[in-house]
Amino acid sequence: MRISQVGEFGLINLLNKAMINSPTGVVAGIGDDAAVLKVSGDQWQLFTTDMLVEGIHFRLDWASYFDVGWKALAVNISDIAAMGGKPTHGVISLGIPAETRVEDMEELYLGLRAVARRFGVNLVGGDTVKCPERLVINVALLGEVAAGKAILRSGARPGDIIYTTGTLGTAAAGLHILLNGGNYPDPIKETVLRAHLRPEPRVQAGTLLSSLPGVTALDDNSDGLAAELREIGRASGVGCLIWEKALPVAAEVQQLAALTGADILDWVMNGGEDFELVFTVQPAYRKQVEAALTKAAVDFAAIGVITSAREGLIMERVNGTREAMGQTGYNHFTD
Amino acid sequence: MRISQVGEFGLINLLNKAMINSPTGVVAGIGDDAAVLKVSGDQWQLFTTDMLVEGIHFRLDWASYFDVGWKALAVNISDIAAMGGKPTHGVISLGIPAETRVEDMEELYLGLRAVARRFGVNLVGGDTVKCPERLVINVALLGEVAAGKAILRSGARPGDIIYTTGTLGTAAAGLHILLNGGNYPDPIKETVLRAHLRPEPRVQAGTLLSSLPGVTALDDNSDGLAAELREIGRASGVGCLIWEKALPVAAEVQQLAALTGADILDWVMNGGEDFELVFTVQPAYRKQVEAALTKAAVDFAAIGVITSAREGLIMERVNGTREAMGQTGYNHFTD
Numbered sequence: 001m002r003i004s005q006v007g008e009f010g011l012i013n014l015l016n017k018a019m020i021n022s023p024t025g026v027v028a029g030i031g032d033d034a035a036v037l038k039v040s041g042d043q044w045q046l047f048t049t050d051m052l053v054e055g056i057h058f059r060l061d062w063a064s065y066f067d068v069g070w071k072a073l074a075v076n077i078s079d080i081a082a083m084g085g086k087p088t089h090g091v092i093s094l095g096i097p098a099e100t101r102v103e104d105m106e107e108l109y110l111g112l113r114a115v116a117r118r119f120g121v122n123l124v125g126g127d128t129v130k131c132p133e134r135l136v137i138n139v140a141l142l143g144e145v146a147a148g149k150a151i152l153r154s155g156a157r158p159g160d161i162i163y164t165t166g167t168l169g170t171a172a173a174g175l176h177i178l179l180n181g182g183n184y185p186d187p188i189k190e191t192v193l194r195a196h197l198r199p200e201p202r203v204q205a206g207t208l209l210s211s212l213p214g215v216t217a218l219d220d221n222s223d224g225l226a227a228e229l230r231e232i233g234r235a236s237g238v239g240c241l242i243w244e245k246a247l248p249v250a251a252e253v254q255q256l257a258a259l260t261g262a263d264i265l266d267w268v269m270n271g272g273e274d275f276e277l278v279f280t281v282q283p284a285y286r287k288q289v290e291a292a293l294t295k296a297a298v299d300f301a302a303i304g305v306i307t308s309a310r311e312g313l314i315m316e317r318v319n320g321t322r323e324a325m326g327q328t329g330y331n332h333f334t335d
Numbered sequence: 336m337r338i339s340q341v342g343e344f345g346l347i348n349l350l351n352k353a354m355i356n357s358p359t360g361v362v363a364g365i366g367d368d369a370a371v372l373k374v375s376g377d378q379w380q381l382f383t384t385d386m387l388v389e390g391i392h393f394r395l396d397w398a399s400y401f402d403v404g405w406k407a408l409a410v411n412i413s414d415i416a417a418m419g420g421k422p423t424h425g426v427i428s429l430g431i432p433a434e435t436r437v438e439d440m441e442e443l444y445l446g447l448r449a450v451a452r453r454f455g456v457n458l459v460g461g462d463t464v465k466c467p468e469r470l471v472i473n474v475a476l477l478g479e480v481a482a483g484k485a486i487l488r489s490g491a492r493p494g495d496i497i498y499t500t501g502t503l504g505t506a507a508a509g510l511h512i513l514l515n516g517g518n519y520p521d522p523i524k525e526t527v528l529r530a531h532l533r534p535e536p537r538v539q540a541g542t543l544l545s546s547l548p549g550v551t552a553l554d555d556n557s558d559g560l561a562a563e564l565r566e567i568g569r570a571s572g573v574g575c576l577i578w579e580k581a582l583p584v585a586a587e588v589q590q591l592a593a594l595t596g597a598d599i600l601d602w603v604m605n606g607g608e609d610f611e612l613v614f615t616v617q618p619a620y621r622k623q624v625e626a627a628l629t630k631a632a633v634d635f636a637a638i639g640v641i642t643s644a645r646e647g648l649i650m651e652r653v654n655g656t657r658e659a660m661g662q663t664g665y666n667h668f669t670d
Contacts, residue, residue, distance in 0.1 A: 004433035019448050019458040026422060026457055035459035037424055037477075039376035047459060049475055051428035053466045088360060089372055093386035093473050098339035113354050122361055122369035124382060131388045133468045138428050140384055140475030142372075176426040 010053040028152060032235070033144065033220060034083035036150045044150055046143035048079040054134040062178045065104045068199040069111025070096040072137040075222065077119050078201035080143035082220035084210025086203060089122045093133025093138040095137035103156065108137075119203055145210055151279070152236035160280040162240060162304040165205050167250040168225055169264060171197035172271020176262055184256060191252040199275040205298045206277055212292055214285025215223035224272035226325055229313055239311035245318045267327070280306055347388035358386070363487060366572070368417040368555060369478065374500045379485055381462035381478035383414040389469040397513045402532040404446025407472040409461045410557065412454050415478030417555035419486040419525070419545025422560040424457045428473040430466030441470075454538055461478060480545055488570035490551035495615040497575060497639040500540050502585040503560055504599060507606020511597055519591060526587040534610040540633045541612055547627055550618025559607035561660055564648055567615065574646035577639035580653050615641055 020026050027036035027044060028082065029151065034048035052058060052072050080087045092112060096105065116123050118330070121141070172195030202220070211216045216238055219228045225247075229240045247268055257264045281289045287303075293300050307314070313325045355361050362371035362379060369383035387393060387407050395403070408425065415422045419548070427447060433439065451458050456476070509531030512524060537555070544550045552571055554563045560582075564575045582603055594601045616624045621637075628635050648660045 002434050002436060007481070019451055019454045022423065022457055026459060029459040030461065035424065035426070037459070039378070039380065043374070045374065047424060047426055047475075047477070049426040049428050049460060049462050049473070051430055051462050051464050051471070051473060053430055053471075055467070057464050088357065089382060091371065091384040091475055093372070093384050093475075094425055095386055095388055095471060099337050101337060105585070116354055120356045121502055122357055122360060122364070124364040124372070125384060126365065127384050127386050127473075129386050130391050131469065131471065132390070136388075136430060136464065136466065136471050138384070138386060138462075138473035138475075140426055140428075140473075142382070142477075166455055182564055321610055 004037070027150070030153050033079040034085070036083065041085050042147050043144050044082050044147050046077055046080050046085045046145060046150065047140070049138065049140040050076050050079070050137045051136065053136050056316035057207045060135070063197050065107040068135070068137065069108035070115045070198050072119070073112050073115045073141070074199050074201050075275065076139045076141040077115070077121065077203060078199070078220045078222065079202045079208035080141060080302065081203045082218055082277060083143070083145060084218060085143035085145035085150060087121045087141055087143045088098055088118055089124050090116070090139055090141040091125040092123060093127040093129070095129050095134070095136035097132055097135065098130055100135070112271050118166060119201070130260040143317040149210045149213055151210055151218035153217050153219050153232050156232050156236035156238050156280040156306045157282070158218060158238055158306050158308050160216050160243070160282055160306040161286055161302050162229070162278070162280050162306060163302050164221065164225070164248065164276050164278050165202050165298060165300050166274065167248045167253070168221065168274055168276065169253050169271050170250050171199065171273035172197050172267035173253045174257050175271065176256070176260065176267070182260070185261065187193055187300030188252040188256050191250060192256060199273065204296065205293070208296050208298065209277070209279055212285070212289050214282040214289060215279055216282060219278045221274045221276045221278055222272055224270040225278065226269040226313065228278045232278070233309065233313060236306070237309050238306040239309050240304055240313050241307050241311070242313070242315045243314055246301055246303045248301040250302060337430050362485070367487050368414040369420070371404050371418065376667050377482050378479050379482050381415050381418050381420045381485065382475070383404060383411055383413050383481060384473065385414070385474040386471065386473045388471050393439065395470070398532050400442040401446035402617060403445040405450045405533050406658070407474050408450045408456070408476070408537050409478040409534050411474045411621050412450070412456065412609065413534070413540060413554065413555045413557065416538045416541035417534045417553055417612060418478070418480060419484060419553060420478035420480035421542055422454055422456045422476055422478045423609050425451070425474055425476040426460040426461050428462040428464070430464050430469070430471035432467055432470065433465055435470070453527060454536070457465045484545045486545055486550055486553035488552050488554050488567050491567050491571035491573050491615040491641045492551060492617070493553050493573055493641050493643050495617055495619055495641040496637050497564070497577070497613070497615050498635050499556065499643060500537050500561070500614050500633060500635050501609065501611040502583045502588070502608055503556065503611065504602030505585050506534065506608035508591050509603035510606065510608070511591070511595065511602070517595070519594065523587040523591050526585060532606060532670050534608065536610055539631065540628070543627060543631050543633065544612070544614055547620070547624050549617040549624060550614055551617060552615040553611045556609045556611045556613055557607055559605040560606065560613065560649065561604040563613050568644065568648065572643050572644050573637055574642040574643050575648050575649045576646070577648070579638055579650055581638045583636040601638045612652070
């Protein structure tokens with residue numbers, strides 16, 4: 001059997017079981033956005049890694065080297081935010097084609113450094129090696145969260161309200177322009193391309209959520225809302241009912257969809273890379289959580305409710321009908 | 336200017352300056368085998384990463400997938416050992432060609448798991464992505480050492496004795512057989528191939544050295560003895576005098592050199608990948624350190640003495656003459 005027949009998620013199931021040889025130090029291993037480690041009495045540590053490959057995760061005819069550096073670190077920071085944590089220390093590995101210009105690598109580092117500075121991350125180590133055909137960037141990132149305050153994907157229960165920060169589908173709209181070209185007014189183009197090329201991880205919202213009571217599950221929207229809801233559903237043993245009319249979409253994305261005839265719902269559910277936070281809240285804490293987010297100027301929307309596992313993932317369309325959603329969601333190997 | 340004109344070490348100088356945005360948590364950043372972080376009062380944390388690229392760092396016609404998994408984690412464990420630490424938690428990123436067989440990836444994981452079990456490392460996370468032409472493996476590894484007990488490269492002073500654990504040039508002898516073929520008796524072949532394909536990081540020796548007084552600098556022999564001595568020399572601001580007759584070489588390596596006419600000294604000084612520990616000890620503590628290593632059954636040899644920076648790297652040949660050593664040492668980009 002070839003990797004191409006299994007797909008990334010199948011591969012993760014086959015091979016990526018955590019291997020714990022010294023269990024006292026580990027709160028949670030593989031299966032969430034980051035591992036959770038005990039390193040001192042009052043702090044837990046978070047540990048995550050992501051690899052980006054030229055031509056698979058980014059294209060250098062679309063993205064500047066600065067963009068690539070920014071995004072490589074930003075997606076890892078988002079994994080820390082998705083646990084309710086604050087990023088602390090990172091190490092960077094670069095696989096570089098020999099004909100790459102030094103100036104381009106300097107620009108990539110400026111992108112890494114800009115996002116590191118923004119989020120107070122220390123870049124403390126790295127490895128640079130030759131990789132003939134493609135630029136490969138791996139970031140491994142540590143974070144911290146108060147002991148007991150990491151928010152996993154597994155705590156959602158039927159009746160909990162489902163929320164997202166920000167808006168959905170914006171990065172996918174940016175990818176649509178990059179893939180298809182076309183000349184669109186600046187406010188549209190600037191908004192959607194920025195969302196795709198320079199994502200802003202939601203560290204402030206994540207750390208706030210970890211300090212609030214009643215937040216039961218948390219994930220970042222890297223693979224599209226449908227995929228993230230399925231992950232919460234699988235980890236928590238629940239289903240999700242999503243209200244189409246409640247899904248927050250930026251005005252620029254609505255305008256672009258109107259101009260191109262594209263399907264907004266496809267961008268929202270399957271597009272991914274928005275790096276917003278998807279989270280669930282117990283109904284009793286709904287008002288308290290919403291008030292705290294509003295006070296902190298975090299934009300959010302209630303988009304559905306947790307149901308039982310046998311109901312699966314269902315969308316209540318604008319016209320009131322309910323539809324079960326299929327098994328879509330971005331997959332690196334089989335698409 | 337192209338990366339190929341700068342070379343890896345030039346690139347590291349250009350780009351890999353540590354970027355410290357939250358200085359309270361960092362004891363030492365880029366420039367040693369691993370970064371040193373403060374995470375609790377009595378423990379320091381070590382953090383390192385290494386990327387291995389198919390065709391550059393390993394060849395799948397020489398090494399099994401098990402070997403590749405073993406070595407990818409072992410070289411990172413060696414970086415932790417080279418700080419005097421004990422490895423704790425690792426995350427693994429794999430960039431995989433789509434036509435790779437799932438069974439081969441399972442074998443690679445068995446190699447990772449075998450070395451993780453041997454050294455008590457928890458594998459707590461990972462990322463698997465597509466990389467069309469080559470298998471790329473990145474490991475990021477945490478370790479721990481008692482606060483104040485990490486051994487950097489920068490503490491050597493003139494008069495300190497230079498030591499190595501184990502023997503030198505064995506992995507390079509293995510590479511010689513892989514590159515040139517040839518049929519050699521099993522004890523030779525088995526010893527030198529194992530050294531190249533299944534290196535054993537020196538965690539026990541490293542943690543013992545970190546507990547002893549008078550150990551002033553420590554490095555692992557990944558790039559050849561000449562390169563490691565230059566790194567200690569640069570970091571400590573000193574020179575090194577090496578005694579050729581004291582360099583420990585395995586009997587099998589001497590036999591292979593006799594059979595092939597190869598230059599043992601080239602294997603020892605420039606070969607690298609032995610992953611033995613090179614360290615320096617103040618003369619006043621020499622007896623105490625040697626006794627402790629002997630008691631722990633760690634094999635070691637005194638191979639030279641630290642001199643002043645202006646003397647550079649000098650070898651006293653078997654015949655008593657002294658020769659300055661040139662600027663050799665493995666480099667990923669310019670060779």
